[in-house]
Amino acid sequence: LPISPPTEEDEALAETYLKKFFNLTEETGPMFRRGPSQRSRKVSEMQRFFGLKVTGTLDAETVKMMKKPRCGLPDVQLSR
Amino acid sequence: FTTFDNLNKWPTNQLTYRIENYTPDMSVAEVDNSIERALQVWAKVSPLRFTRIYRGTADIMISFGNRNHGDFYPFDGPDGTLAHAFSPGADIGGDAHFDDDEYFTFSSTRGYNLFLVAAHEFGHSLGLSHSNDPGALMFPVYSYTEPSTFSLPRDDVTGIQYIYGPNPDV
Secondary structure, eight states: OOOOOOOHHHHHHHHHHHHHHSOOOOOSSOTTSSSSOHHHHHHHHHHHHTTOOOOSSOOHHHHHHHTSOEESSOSSSOBO | OOBOGGGOOOSOSEEEEEEOOOOTTSOHHHHHHHHHHHHHHHHTTSSOEEEEOSSSOOSEEEEEEOSSOSSSOOOOSSSSEEEEEOOSOSTTTTOEEEETTSOEESSOSSSEEHHHHHHHHHHHHHTBOOOSOTTSTTSSBOOOOOGGGOOOOHHHHHHHHHHHOOOTTO
């Protein structure tokens, strides 16, 4: 199947989502268009948490998960 | 399951709660019932006991609000974030806030079931953070389960008993 790149709307959603739930702190630069970054590491972290395929990129399954209704507390800063 | 850092927990098993306001989506009786049942989910498997108060400050203050609602964590309108709650502690600690831009329901599959959302939030109020077990109540994503047959998943039981121990009455 053809793979669609994330839309600007998806990228904005991802930035907000990762900041809110996965402690993304990086502020500058277009998302996911540079080399390995804190953002791609945070995408990977999110994908691991939710049991998704860990790609570090904003694939369709990851965006779909980000759009699901959820609790407002972060998923990181946790300890077992 | 996961807990908050430093195993943040209540120093007592006798906790109070207060419903500060109501959503227009449901009757007062339905909200009361949903909240009570959501707390009992945790009481059934732990030594925690909950007493409702009608004035003053309770350990767990429960309110409905939207957008900026008095803390530093504004809600985001319909869908997205449904609610949030604070880990055990003084003042805002333990409090649970529900986004009133959502449509909360008592028994309908339409909208978001308040009992299910509240049960999850009260897990935070008691010291549990998010679980990465997709079957757990403390999984961060909303998932509808028939409320009348709800049973607290094993991961959540293990988590709350890790913090407070088992229900001594069972």
